[in-house]
Amino acid sequence: MECIFCKIVRGEIPTDLVFENDNLVAFKDINPVAPVHILVAPRKHIISTNEMETYDQSLVGEIFQVMQKLARQFGISESGYRIFINTGADGGQEVPHLHFHLIGGKKLGKCW
Structure with missing residues (x-):
């Protein structure tokens, strides 16, 4: 399946890239x-x-390590931040490509 995030990963769509390695982009x-x-x-x-397979699950640990690094880099590790994933239409997923949101920099309200 082709999606906008696949195009970002391949560098076909410009984005404000803040991290990349062999497995991930941020x-x-x-x-x-x-x-x-x-x-x-x-x-x-x-x-x-x-759709994650057993061999994909090691990515989750790597993603959390990267998010921890990014939280420090963007100055939100001490004040606090939120990490979340949307799955499926009812869960609010808009792009059909697994991705994690790292948000912070202000007081965040309750999600529910």
């Missing part, structure tokens, strides 16, 4: 909900958490 959200709103996505096209 870039600023184009419609941020907070002063810091970064998306972290695997380079491999995985639609959602529902």
